[in-house]
Amino acid sequence: xxxxxxxxxxxxLQVVLVGLTLGTAWxxxxxxxxxxxxxxxxxxxxxxSNPNQQEKLINARVQEMLVQLSQLQTENxxxxxxxxxxxxxxxxxxxxxxxxxxxxxxxxxxxxxxxxKHGIQVGSYVMAPGGLVGRVVSVTPHTSRVLLISDAASRVxxxxxxxxxxxxxxxxxxxxxxxxxxxxxxxVRPGDVLVTSSVSQLFPSGLPVGRVESLxxxxxxxxxxxxxxxxxxxxxxxxxxxxxxxx
Amino acid sequence: xxxLLKISNLSPRARQFVNWSVNVGSVLVCLLVLPTRLxxxxxxxxxxxxxxxxxxxxxxxxxxxxxxxAGLALGxxxxxxxxxxxxHALSLMLVGILTARLQKQxxxxxxxxxxALIVFGMxxxxxxxxxxxxxxxxxxxxxxxxxAHERITLSSAILTSLWAPVVYYPLNRWxxxxxxxxx
Numbered sequence: 001x002x003x004x005x006x007x008x009x010x011x012x013l014q015v016v017l018v019g020l021t022l023g024t025a026w027x028x029x030x031x032x033x034x035x036x037x038x039x040x041x042x043x044x045x046x047x048x049s050n051p052n053q054q055e056k057l058i059n060a061r062v063q064e065m066l067v068q069l070s071q072l073q074t075e076n077x078x079x080x081x082x083x084x085x086x087x088x089x090x091x092x093x094x095x096x097x098x099x100x101x102x103x104x105x106x107x108x109x110x111x112x113x114x115x116x117k118h119g120i121q122v123g124s125y126v127m128a129p130g131g132l133v134g135r136v137v138s139v140t141p142h143t144s145r146v147l148l149i150s151d152a153a154s155r156v157x158x159x160x161x162x163x164x165x166x167x168x169x170x171x172x173x174x175x176x177x178x179x180x181x182x183x184x185x186x187x188v189r190p191g192d193v194l195v196t197s198s199v200s201q202l203f204p205s206g207l208p209v210g211r212v213e214s215l216x217x218x219x220x221x222x223x224x225x226x227x228x229x230x231x232x233x234x235x236x237x238x239x240x241x242x243x244x245x246x247x
Numbered sequence: 248x249x250x251l252l253k254i255s256n257l258s259p260r261a262r263q264f265v266n267w268s269v270n271v272g273s274v275l276v277c278l279l280v281l282p283t284r285l286x287x288x289x290x291x292x293x294x295x296x297x298x299x300x301x302x303x304x305x306x307x308x309x310x311x312x313x314x315x316x317a318g319l320a321l322g323x324x325x326x327x328x329x330x331x332x333x334x335h336a337l338s339l340m341l342v343g344i345l346t347a348r349l350q351k352q353x354x355x356x357x358x359x360x361x362x363a364l365i366v367f368g369m370x371x372x373x374x375x376x377x378x379x380x381x382x383x384x385x386x387x388x389x390x391x392x393x394x395a396h397e398r399i400t401l402s403s404a405i406l407t408s409l410w411a412p413v414v415y416y417p418l419n420r421w422x423x424x425x426x427x428x429x430x
Contacts, residue, residue, distance in 0.1 A: 017267075018316050025320035029327035036278050036328060043279065100282025103328040104335065105293045105399040106377055111282055152387055152395070153330075172391075173398070 033103075034140040041099060041113055041143045048097045048113055060129035063230055067131065067193050067208035071161045075206065093127065093240035094118055099143070108151035108171060110134075112239065115142045123202070123244035130231030131208035132156070132196060133239055144241075149209065150177065150233055157200035158209055163187040166197050169209065169227055175234065177210065177227040186223055190214055194227060266425050273418055277301050278324065288406070293399060295407040296370055297414065298325055302339050303366050304415040306346035308422070314343025333380030338373035345369070362415050367408035374400030 008015075028035065096118070100111035114120055116139050124136040126146050134148040147154050150171035158179060159166045165188060167181040179194070192212045198205035210227040217223045257265065277297040288294050298321045306314030322336030329335070346365060355361045378396040381387055387395075 021316060021320045022323075025323040029323040029331065031327065033278075033324065033328035036275075036324075037282075039275075040279050040282060044283070101284050101294070103281040103325060105296075105403050106333075106381075106395070107329045109329065152391070173395075 032138050032145075034138075037100075037111060037140050037143040037145070040111070044099050045113070048099055060230075060232055064130050064208055067161075067195075067230055070193050071195050071206055071208065074161055074164070093242045094120060095238060096120070096144070096241055097238045098236055107153075108148040108173075109137075110146050110148060110236075112136075112144045112146060112241070113142070114241070115139045115144050117141050119243075120144045120241050121244065124241045125203050125207075125244070126239050126241050127207065128231045128233075128236050128239045131210070131229070132203065133231050133233060133236065135202060136241065146239075148233060150175070150229065156203065156209065157197040158194045159197040160188050160212070161193045161195045163192075166199065167222075167225075169194070175229055175232075176213075177229065179212075179225045179227050180222045181225070182222065184223065186215075186217065188212060188215060188225065262425070269421055273414070274298075274301060274321065277414065278328070281325075281328065288410070290402040290406050291398070293402045293406065295410040296373070296403055297410075298322075298335075298339065299342060299370055299373055299407060300366055300411045300414040301418075302343050303346050303362065303369055303411070304418050306343045307349075307362065307365070307415075308419075309347055311344045311347040314345075314347035315340050316343075318343030333377055333384065335373075335377075337380070338376035341376060342369045342373055345372070358415075358419065359412055363408040363411050366411040367404050370404035370407045371400055374403065 094114060096112040096114035098110045099113040102109035112120070112126075120136060120139055122136055122139055124144075126133045126135065132149060134146040134151075134154065136144050137147045138145045148171065149156055149169070150173060152171050154171055156169045157166065158169045165181060165183055165186060167179050169177045169179045171177045181188075190212050194209045194212065196203040196205055196207045196209060208230055210229045213226045213228045215223065215225050277300070280297050281294075284294055302314070302318050302321055305317045318339035318341070319336050322334065322339035325335040325339070346369060349365065374396060378392050378400075381392050382389065
């Protein structure tokens with residue numbers, strides 16, 4: 001008892017400081033660093049670019065429209081065979097600047113300078129000139145964190161817009177992904193355009209995602225394709241956030 | 248040195264308070280720099296690992312226990328900022344313990360290059376620990392992890408060791424100064 005008492009007398013400050021440090025770290029972990037991102041946002045606000053002045057990405061916008069056009073053409077053909085199709089109404093998006101990148105190299109994330117105060121919620125999907133970029137995974141009042149489709153943890157259900165062949169896509173690095181098909185026999189060619197599939201639960205169907213770069217039909221258990229994203233993910237400065245699809 | 252002289256006039260309690268605010272403040276700066284990618288801070292889209300530099304700077308002249316606590320705390324914070332699965336706490340804790348166990352000052356007096364080398368090695372180690380965690384999880388294939396590990400760890404290690412003196416030099420000056428005062 002006496003030795004314990006002496007040890008405490010000598011080390012109490014250290015014990016308290018260690019406890020305090022680990023306690024604070026734990027709180028920050030549980031709140032997903034919300035306080036840090038809020039401070040970060042308020043500090044970097046003067047340096048952020050104004051989304052309205054961005055004219056450089058018009059080229060990417062044209063590409064997105066071409067992708068959408070080819071998707072609409074196929075969809076239109078299908079629609080002619082169907083009756084009683086209810087048109088989806090498109091909700092307005094929130095334009096948000098990208099203010100930060102992922103805090104670690106193993107994750108492909110970006111931080112946006114808009115949060116719950118501006119109407120962004122967890123599960124919102126994020127578009128950029130060129131196509132789909134990712135999904136909001138956490139929000140604070142003024143920032144939100146987006147898991148990019150280029151992250152290995154994000155899996156997106158996609159289909160080839162020409163032949164409607166489905167599969168899912170896994171990110172690899174900032175501009176590439178791998179798509180695994182569900183079918184063995186394929187009608188896919190390099191250059192084919194990919195859109196989010198109609199069975200995807202996280203994203204609405206028909207959003208442009210990427211282009212088939214090369215095919216590996218011998219791959220088992222399922223054929224694979226290397227995908228190049230249409231959105232220039234590593235050069236983006238602003239994005240548009242749309243509310244989640246589920247009602 | 249002038250600031251140190253002023254600090255020596257303070258009471259021990261106040262001095263300790265100032266010392267801890269410097270510690271916490273420097274961690275905060277590292278955390279805030281983490282999401283930025285300023286020109287020159289990026290190699291193939293990969294930035295330096297500022298928290299690892301801080302942990303190495305902290306542990307180099309301290310006990311393994313101090314290193315472990317710092318690594319654990321900063322690892323938990325980084326988990327909050329990215330994703331806790333796989334955890335950074337494990338790799339940073341290991342970095343803290345090993346850096347303290349090296350007992351660098353006993354073998355090498357010189358500071359700059361040896362610290363940069365330690366940071367280089369420790370970044371490789373931290374990257375390997377993360378890769379091993381992915382491997383145990385089994386969500387990615389072996390080949391995929393290997394390619395990612397090679398791409399991330401090497402450029403991250405080069406960048407991190409190049410930027411290490413920026414964090415290490417001022418912090419070390421400060422800690423040396425406070426140690427002189429206490430003795």
